[in-house]
Amino acid sequence: MSDKRILTVQDISCVGQCSLTVALPILSAAGLETAILPSAVLSTHTAGFTGWTCRDLTDDIPGILAHWKSENIAFDAVYTGYLGSTRQIELVKEIFSSLRREPFLGIVDPAMADGGALYPAFDAAYVAAMKTLVGAADIILPNITEACFLTDFPYREQYDEAYITELLARLRAAGARTVVLTGVGFTPETTGVVVLEGEQRRYYRHRRISRGSHGTGDVYAAAFVGAHLRGKSVYDAAVIAADYTVQCIENTIGDPEHWYGVKFEPVLPELIRRLQA
Numbered sequence: 001m002s003d004k005r006i007l008t009v010q011d012i013s014c015v016g017q018c019s020l021t022v023a024l025p026i027l028s029a030a031g032l033e034t035a036i037l038p039s040a041v042l043s044t045h046t047a048g049f050t051g052w053t054c055r056d057l058t059d060d061i062p063g064i065l066a067h068w069k070s071e072n073i074a075f076d077a078v079y080t081g082y083l084g085s086t087r088q089i090e091l092v093k094e095i096f097s098s099l100r101r102e103p104f105l106g107i108v109d110p111a112m113a114d115g116g117a118l119y120p121a122f123d124a125a126y127v128a129a130m131k132t133l134v135g136a137a138d139i140i141l142p143n144i145t146e147a148c149f150l151t152d153f154p155y156r157e158q159y160d161e162a163y164i165t166e167l168l169a170r171l172r173a174a175g176a177r178t179v180v181l182t183g184v185g186f187t188p189e190t191t192g193v194v195v196l197e198g199e200q201r202r203y204y205r206h207r208r209i210s211r212g213s214h215g216t217g218d219v220y221a222a223a224f225v226g227a228h229l230r231g232k233s234v235y236d237a238a239v240i241a242a243d244y245t246v247q248c249i250e251n252t253i254g255d256p257e258h259w260y261g262v263k264f265e266p267v268l269p270e271l272i273r274r275l276q277a
Contacts, residue, residue: 004229005033005074007099008222009092010081010111012038016045017261018215019081023222027079029268030226030275035075037064037095039084047214048260056084061091065099074101079225081218082111084121086129096136105229108137109221113145116155135175139234141221143183147171161186168196180238182220193242195235204239209249215261220245223271230275244271 006027012020020036027034039061043053078096083089096106110130112122127149134140134150144167148155151170156163164184171179178197185191185208192205223244227237247270248262255263 003033004076005035005101006077006079006225006229007035007037007075007095008079008081008225009037009039009083009088009095010218011040011042011084013042013045015043015260016047016049016214017264018045018218022215022218022261022264023079023081025265025268026219026222026271027226029272030223030230032226032229037061039082039088045214045260058085058087058091061088065091065095068099074099075104076101077105077107077225077229079107079109079221080133081109081221086126089126089129089133093133093136105139106137107139107141107221107225107228108133109141109217110134110146110150111217113149114143116145116148116157118149131174134171137177139178139180139228140171140176141180141182141224142171143217144181147179147181150174150176164194168194168201172196178234180224180234182217193238195238197234202235204235204242206242206246209246209253211249211253213249213252213262216245216249219248219262219264226271227275232275240271240274244274 008023010019020038024034024036038057040057041055046052080092112119112130131150145155147167151174153167153170168179181194183191184194189208190205191208192203195202220241223241224237227240228234247267248264251267252258252262
């Protein structure tokens with residue numbers, strides 16, 4: 001088992017199987033000591049629920065960081081998900097620089113867009129700030145939409161391998177070191193992930209499941225981070241995370257009442273088995 005300590009920074013949606021309520025159990029199941037820094041607390045996530053509550057925690061973060069510094073607390077890795085503001089992005093960059101324990105790994109899921117559009121809370125200023133965080137990260141986990149915003153590249157619903165090659169080149173030119181590009185499918189029946197590490201590019205293709213499920217990006221990111229910090233290569237971690245996410249969706253599609261997330265918990269033993277292989 002690993003003795004690494006990881007910090008994950010993202011919101012808590014108290015109900016809805018996403019963000020920290022996904023990341024914490026998955027990273028813990030991977031055998032990692034997991035600390036959390038909540039960026040906000042929501043009663044539920046915002047996809048499908050109505051009347052939800054949200055408390056922004058930005059003003060609490062500097063005091064938390066000051067306390068950690070006074071206790072000489074540091075982290076082997078920091079993994080970020082949904083960040084609510086440009087100020088939070090700047091605070092994460094401070095964590096990267098001042099609370100690191102070498103050899104350090106900064107992993108950024110630039111959770112800000114999908115389907116060709118930014119999430120409603122974000123604007124061009126947020127994208128500009130996220131570009132600076134991507135430049136500070138060791139590994140980034142964007143989907144195609146996020147990659148397009150990060151590189152000012154036109155988004156397309158239909159694309160070919162040349163388009164993905166150009167998109168990856170633009171991410172590298174923008175300062176990205178290692179890229180795990182998710183949601184890349186060249187046929188209607190399949191999707192997958194492209195891993196760009198150094199000069200090596202590899203693609204893992206798997207079955208596309210037509211039903212969309214909220215929180216699967218968080219499931220994927222947490223499983224990837226857990227696998228990589230357990231010693232799996234970037235590519236092998238990307239494959240394990242993809243397979244686990246598909247299994248979580250398959251475990252959920254037979255239950256029409258479970259529309260708000262995926263039943264990832266019963267599949268954790270399979271993830272643990274893959275990590276121990």
